[in-house]
Amino acid sequence: MIAHKRNNIKKRKEEIMKRRIFLTASASAAAGIAAVSCAKEPAPTTRKKLFSFVHYSDVHVQPEKGAKEGFLAAIEKMNSLKPDFALSGGDLVMDSLNVDEDRANLLYDMYIECCKSFAVPVYNVMGNHEVFGIYAPDKVPENHPDWGKELFKRRLGDGRTYRSFNHKGIHFLLLDSVGIEKNDGKPGHNYIGEIGQEQMAWVKSDLDAIPADMPVIAAAHIPLFTWWEQMLNGPTSPSARGTVLTDGKDLFDMLMARRFFGFLEGHIHINELYVYFGSKLIDTGAVAGGWWNGPRNGHPEGFNLVHVYEDGIENEYITYGWDASKYKQAMLDPEVFPLAGRTV
Numbered sequence: 442m443i444a445h446k447r448n449n450i451k452k453r454k455e456e457i458m459k460r461r462i463f464l465t466a467s468a469s470a471a472a473g474i475a476a477v478s479c480a481k482e483p484a485p486t487t488r489k490k491l492f493s494f495v496h497y498s499d500v501h502v503q504p505e506k507g508a509k510e511g512f513l514a515a516i517e518k519m520n521s522l523k524p525d526f527a528l529s530g531g532d533l534v535m536d537s538l539n540v541d542e543d544r545a546n547l548l549y550d551m552y553i554e555c556c557k558s559f560a561v562p563v564y565n566v567m568g569n570h571e572v573f574g575i576y577a578p579d580k581v582p583e584n585h586p587d588w589g590k591e592l593f594k595r596r597l598g599d600g601r602t603y604r605s606f607n608h609k610g611i612h613f614l615l616l617d618s619v620g621i622e623k624n625d626g627k628p629g630h631n632y633i634g635e636i637g638q639e640q641m642a643w644v645k646s647d648l649d650a651i652p653a654d655m656p657v658i659a660a661a662h663i664p665l666f667t668w669w670e671q672m673l674n675g676p677t678s679p680s681a682r683g684t685v686l687t688d689g690k691d692l693f694d695m696l697m698a699r700r701f702f703g704f705l706e707g708h709i710h711i712n713e714l715y716v717y718f719g720s721k722l723i724d725t726g727a728v729a730g731g732w733w734n735g736p737r738n739g740h741p742e743g744f745n746l747v748h749v750y751e752d753g754i755e756n757e758y759i760t761y762g763w764d765a766s767k768y769k770q771a772m773l774d775p776e777v778f779p780l781a782g783r784t785v
């Protein structure tokens with residue numbers, strides 16, 4: 442089994458080298474994206490583009506901080522780019538982990554209402570902040586029908602937390618990257634980055650059911666790879682269990698054995714791009730920037746426009762003009778904002 446997997450990966454690498462798909466990150470670097478590349482690629486004009494879509498993540502919508510207005514402004518910008526569809530990257534609300542039922546439903550209502558402004562279909566990926574009540578055993582009992590992932594399943598996931606679909610010859614995997622575990626004897630639960638055995642088996646069977654040469658793009662909230670911890674604390678620093686997929690290696694191997702165009706992720710709120718044998722791992726900056734307090738570590742509020750070509754994907758990080766400091770000022774001026782100084 443392992444030898445078979447290695448052969449598939451070797452074959453995939455040889456095919457890529459044969460097709461001379463050279464890699465670059467220059468355009469992304471211009472947009473502030475941390476990038477790793479292996480070589481140069483031909484000018485995009487020589488490649489056939491199939492379609493574009495938007496990947497937006499970490500909206501953290503809430504009544505406070507202008508989040509709703511910011512999200513609507515981002516949607517307007519996304520619509521103007523005329524994508525085929527919008528793919529969310531999780532952390533859609535702020536927050537369900539530690540609130541009661543009324544607050545969680547208010548946030549979900551707000552997100553769903555805002556999404557009605559999209560001019561294109563929206564596919565949702567679940568983030569850790571959509572998980573309901575696991576930090577709050579005093580507010581939400583574990584036997585609540587919406588506890589944990591059930592609220593997302595019911596309201597945004599068509600009864601599921603992971604699924605797949607095809608679009609113009611490309612296979613999309615929308616994954617659940619959030620594992621829930623006991624919190625070291627403390628009350629409540631914790632989340633970690635995890636695919637889990639059951640979902641991993643589903644990914645295998647899902648991929649087995651599509652043609653071997655069909656390109657695959659996967660999306661999850663918690664990253665397969667990020668250099669966030671290493672950038673902050675040095676290259677030998679380990680990533681936290683809530684920062685990356687703790688069981689991501691098997692998933693990565695499974696994807697690399699296919700025509701794996703890329704992995705779209707969020708969670709960190711910064712722009713990152715890794716390129717490995719033509720496959721791109723893209724961590725998308727947040728619509729909310731630093732949780733609606735301004736850019737995070739210099740990474741502004743925005744989303745990715747992803748262009749799909751016959752031989753891979755390219756991404757552009759797009760900002761939408763949000764200025765959290767201006768909004769904060771407006772919040773204090775009753776002439777501009779009648780509910781100044783209040784949270785609603």
Ligand SMILES: [Fe+2]
Binds near residue numbers: 501532708709710
């Ligand atoms: Fe987030």
